[in-house]
Amino acid sequence: MQDSTYYAALDIGTSVVCALVGRLHHNGVLEVIGSGLAPSRGVQKGVIVHIAEAQAAVREALEEASRTAGVEVGWVTATVGGSHIEAFSRWGTVSSTHYALPITHETLERAVDAAYPRDLPPDRELLHLLPKGYSLDGLDGIRNPLGMHATRLGVEVVCITAAATPLRAVVQAVEHSRCRVRYLVAKGLASGEAALTRDEREVGVLLLDIGGGSTTLAHYRHGVLTHLAVLPVGGWHFTNDLAVAFNMPWDVAEDVKVRWGGVLPDGGGPETIEVAAFGGRGASRIERREVTRYLRERALEVLRLAYYTLRHSFGLPAMPPAGVVLSGGGASLGGLDALFRQGLDAPVRVASPRGVEGLPQGMQSPAYTAVVGALLWGTRQAISGRARGMQNGARGRPLPAVMQWLRARVRADRPGTPRAS
Numbered sequence: 001m002q003d004s005t006y007y008a009a010l011d012i013g014t015s016v017v018c019a020l021v022g023r024l025h026h027n028g029v030l031e032v033i034g035s036g037l038a039p040s041r042g043v044q045k046g047v048i049v050h051i052a053e054a055q056a057a058v059r060e061a062l063e064e065a066s067r068t069a070g071v072e073v074g075w076v077t078a079t080v081g082g083s084h085i086e087a088f089s090r091w092g093t094v095s096s097t098h099y100a101l102p103i104t105h106e107t108l109e110r111a112v113d114a115a116y117p118r119d120l121p122p123d124r125e126l127l128h129l130l131p132k133g134y135s136l137d138g139l140d141g142i143r144n145p146l147g148m149h150a151t152r153l154g155v156e157v158v159c160i161t162a163a164a165t166p167l168r169a170v171v172q173a174v175e176h177s178r179c180r181v182r183y184l185v186a187k188g189l190a191s192g193e194a195a196l197t198r199d200e201r202e203v204g205v206l207l208l209d210i211g212g213g214s215t216t217l218a219h220y221r222h223g224v225l226t227h228l229a230v231l232p233v234g235g236w237h238f239t240n241d242l243a244v245a246f247n248m249p250w251d252v253a254e255d256v257k258v259r260w261g262g263v264l265p266d267g268g269g270p271e272t273i274e275v276a277a278f279g280g281r282g283a284s285r286i287e288r289r290e291v292t293r294y295l296r297e298r299a300l301e302v303l304r305l306a307y308y309t310l311r312h313s314f315g316l317p318a319m320p321p322a323g324v325v326l327s328g329g330g331a332s333l334g335g336l337d338a339l340f341r342q343g344l345d346a347p348v349r350v351a352s353p354r355g356v357e358g359l360p361q362g363m364q365s366p367a368y369t370a371v372v373g374a375l376l377w378g379t380r381q382a383i384s385g386r387a388r389g390m391q392n393g394a395r396g397r398p399l400p401a402v403m404q405w406l407r408a409r410v411r412a413d414r415p416g417t418p419r420a421s
């Protein structure tokens with residue numbers, strides 16, 4: 001069996017650490033053949049805050065995925081989340097003074113290289129450089145310039161950066177399990193891969209991935225990501241509101257939110273909820289209506305921030321035609337889609353992961369869009385890199401320091417059999 005047909009992904013999430021092993025069939029179907037889940041430890045608001053605890057959780061998830069798949073996991077595509085992730089746009093150009101250049105893959109790469117942000121501070125790393133549109137001799141709106149001729153090719157790219165320390169922590173957490181990171185992918189971007197349909201991405205859609213401590217907003221149009229922003233509000237803030245309002249331990253507040261939480265007044269369920277108080281002072285009862293009120297206020301704040309970002313940071317004049325798709329663990333909050341639908345007067349749906357076969361029933365919920373998306377992302381990167389005869393599709397481009405660091409370790413690695421890449 002060729003090891004190149006196996007791919008693995010890892011999402012070090014706020015609630016759970018999840019690993020998947022997929023097998024790519026000849027007909028292009030990516031089948032999940034193994035999965036591992038471990039309660040997340042050492043992770044807060046989507047960022048590793050205790051490396052030893054996170055390493056143990058990662059090991060548990062990877063070992064289970066490896067065992068259920070029956071293959072050793074040697075390489076993974078890992079997600080990177082948190083509110084330290086930022087995005088901005090840059091232009092790169094390639095020109096010829098004498099004659100019209102035929103636009104080849106190499107010309108495109110040179111243009112993207114020219115957009116590379118070389119002025120990042122040392123504590124930031126570039127995660128992604130994603131072309132979003134081209135211009136030929138000043139003519140904008142070119143979607144695929146390959147094969148055309150021009151004296152000047154321009155490309156607008158979305159640059160996604162992350163703080164170096166949490167990025168390295170992800171790599172360290174993986175390497176502790178004698179596994180290597182092949183690709184790193186921003187969580188919001190990974191979620192987009194598994195949450196959105198091709199049609200939605202084509203006509204225009206806004207993805208709202210509500211994670212532990214942040215919410216990623218990603219706008220897609222004409223099949224590509226055009227804008228991305230990370231808001232520093234996520235599921236953690238919903239829980240914290242309840243903990244503070246009702247003076248209860250954080251874990252109890254989280255449990256109340258997940259079991260009884262919702263944002264609609266008529267969401268059903270009991271009128272009062274019994275909760276454990278601090279310091280073994282017995283139990284107290286809280287009104288579910290009140291819980292709903294706090295969660296609804298926080299949800300409306302997320303909605304307002306998202307709308308403001310869409311209009312003012314992204315500069316979009318209106319809601320995209322396909323509306324909003326909700327993903328991430330926070331999207332499971334009861335009634336969130338209905339509330340957003342009302343507030344935005346646009347289509348809103350909650351995503352469940354798509355694009356793979358054989359995903360266990362328990363993982364068909366919005367919290368798992370990131371890991372499934374990472375599996376899809378890594379598989380696609382590996383295939384396109386291989387098809388064009390280059391590692392990571394990054395020929396000639398200056399590598400971010402963290403990737404150079406990774407690559408140096410990769411070179412030192414010995415090949416094993418059979419390993420999921």
Ligand SMILES: Nc1ncnc2c1ncn2[C@@H]1O[C@H](COP(=O)(O)OP(=O)(O)O)[C@@H](O)[C@H]1O
Pocket residue numbers: 012013014015016045046081082187210211212213214234235236239254257258259261328329330331332333334367370
């Ligand atoms: N059923 C649920 N209802 C409401 N919130 C939920 C539910 N399940 C998970 N969450 C919330 O989702 C958040 C974690 O989302 P997740 O996508 O796993 O995080 P991240 O991607 O940042 O690691 C947590 O704040 C958690 O409370």
Ligand SMILES: [Mg+2]
Pocket residue numbers: 013187210211212328329367370
């Ligand atoms: Mg998530």
